Amino acid sequence: MVAGVHIPVLDDVDPGVALTAVIEHGAAFIKRPGTTLFDFREFTEALMVPMVHHATNTIERDPVGADPSTSTVNKGMDAIPLHREGSYAPGCPDLLVLYCERPAAAGGETVLCDGAELLRRLDESTRTYVCDLDLYWSWEATPARWQQTFGVTDVAQARVALARVGSLLRPYERLDGDFQGDVLHGRFRTKAVIPSKSGVPSFCNSLMIYAYREKSDYYARDSFRVALADGSPFPADLLAEIREVAETVSVRVSWEPGNLAVFDNSRFMHGRTGFDDTGRRVLIRMGHLRNQ
Numbered sequence: 216m217v218a219g220v221h222i223p224v225l226d227d228v229d230p231g232v233a234l235t236a237v238i239e240h241g242a243a244f245i246k247r248p249g250t251t252l253f254d255f256r257e258f259t260e261a262l263m264v265p266m267v268h269h270a271t272n273t274i275e276r277d278p279v280g281a282d283p284s285t286s287t288v289n290k291g292m293d294a295i296p297l298h299r300e301g302s303y304a305p306g307c308p309d310l311l312v313l314y315c316e317r318p319a320a321a322g323g324e325t326v327l328c329d330g331a332e333l334l335r336r337l338d339e340s341t342r343t344y345v346c347d348l349d350l351y352w353s354w355e356a357t358p359a360r361w362q363q364t365f366g367v368t369d370v371a372q373a374r375v376a377l378a379r380v381g382s383l384l385r386p387y388e389r390l391d392g393d394f395q396g397d398v399l400h401g402r403f404r405t406k407a408v409i410p411s412k413s414g415v416p417s418f419c420n421s422l423m424i425y426a427y428r429e430k431s432d433y434y435a436r437d438s439f440r441v442a443l444a445d446g447s448p449f450p451a452d453l454l455a456e457i458r459e460v461a462e463t464v465s466v467r468v469s470w471e472p473g474n475l476a477v478f479d480n481s482r483f484m485h486g487r488t489g490f491d492d493t494g495r496r497v498l499i500r501m502g503h504l505r506n507q
Contacts, residue, residue: 220329220332220464220466221240222240222241222242222243222244222327222466223236223240223243223244224243224244224245224246225243225244225245225246225247226245226246226247227245227247228245228247228250228254228257228258228475230258230261230262233245233258233262233477234262234504237310237412237477237478237479238412238413238479239413240413241329241331241411241412241413241478241479241482241483242327242329242476242477242478242479242482242483243476243477243478244468244474244475244476245474245475245476245477246471246473246474247473248473249473250314250473250474250475251473252279252314252316252498255285255312255314255475255498255500256285256500258312258475259312259500259502261505262310262312262477262502262504262505263308263309263310263500263501263502263503263504263505264502264503264504264505265284265285265500265501265502266284266306266308266501266502266503267283267284267363267364267366268286268300268301268363268364268499268501269301269304269356269360269361269363269364270289270360270363271283271286271363272359272363273359273360273363273435274290274432274433274435275289275290275433275434275435276288276289276290277290279498283363284500284501284502285498285499285500286498286499286500287496287497287498287499288313288487288497288498288499289433289434289487290433291431291432291433291434292323292489292490292491292492292493292495293428293429293431293433293489294486294487294488294489295424295428295486295487296423296424296426296427296428296458296486297326297328297423297424297458297461297465297484297485297486298420298421298423298424298425298484298485298486299330299419299420299421299480299481299484300480300485300501301480301501302352302405302419302420302421303352303354303403303405303421303439303441304352304354304401304403305380305381305383305384305388305390305403306364306380306383307480307481308480308501308502308503309412309479309480309481309502309503309504310477310478310479310480310501310502310503310504311477311478311480311485311499311500311501312475312476312477312499312500312501313325313468313475313476313477313497313498313499314473314474314475314497314498314499314500315470315471315472315473315474315475315496315497315498316472316496316497316498317472317494317495317496318469318470318471318472318495318497319470319490319491319492319494319495320490320492320494321490321491321492322488322489322490322491322492323470323487323488323489323490323492323495323497324467324468324469324470324487324488325467325468325470325476325485325486325487325497326465326466326467326468326485326486326487326488327465327466327468327476327478327483327484327485328461328464328465328466328483328484328485328486329417329464329482329483330411330417330418330419330482330483330484331411331413331415331416331417331418331482332464333417333418333457333460333461333464334346334408334416334417334418336460336463336464337418337456337457337460338456341453341456341457344453345407345408345418345453345457346407346408346416347406347408348406348407348408348443349404349405349406349407349443349444350404350405350406350407350420350422350441350442350443350449351402351403351404351441351442351443351444352401352402352403352404352405352439352440352441353400353401353402353403353439353440353441353442354400354401354403354438354439354440355398355399355400355401355438356398356399356401356438357397357398358397358398360399361373361399365377370394370397373394373399374393374394377390377392377399387404387405387406387409388403388404388405389403389404390402390403390404391403405420406420407420407422409481410481411479411481411482412479412481412482412504413479413482415482417481417482418457419480419481419482419483419484420484421441422441422449422454422457423454423457423458423461423484423486424486425439425440425441426449426451426454427458461484467488470497480501
């Protein structure tokens, strides 16, 4: 266990109990023998309105069955640094739920980091610096990505969907975007520290994955960039300091078949350790809380 971080372990796939645990603690593990893919889908449908990740049906993720809101996690076997899912664009999911069909023989643990505890443990000067810091993400979305995200097929429909997304921004967010040909170019402002579903502020963003993950056959790193308001990068020395502290408040999930992990995407960042077992299969669903 990690001091200051408590992730409850539940023995039943009960959406209400799980949501209560996530609101209080930010995350929960569910370890019930025999949990199936059907159970996983039923559980997530009760918790949230599922969404389709823009990377599904691209080099990064494969859909599972006919419904693309269930997909594999990022393909490849490399370690993935901590990040907040979709934090570089509007409409970021509230919840993420992972389901293990088959763990790796060795390695391949999912890493969860409590951004609220991380923020609390930062040096005071670093904490003061990040607490009201704006991050500016710029990106290009090819048709494969925006069609998957918006569920539309042409640019005119996508512009309507983009305007609708813009109307749902959080107070600290801003989106500027338009098409150049059939490629959507966007600039998205958000915060390095955001309010979590638990009501506590959390250092929860994608700075570390951008800085520390190399481009690969399964990671289109060049499609995204992040800068501060003046166009400069986030200070590398501060990010290295934050990464060191993050390691002290991170929990490694050693998977067993049928295990679930559910967590607040505004409080817990996640990543994974590397592995070399091609049979590892962990699935993901994400979405927005129902009745929110």
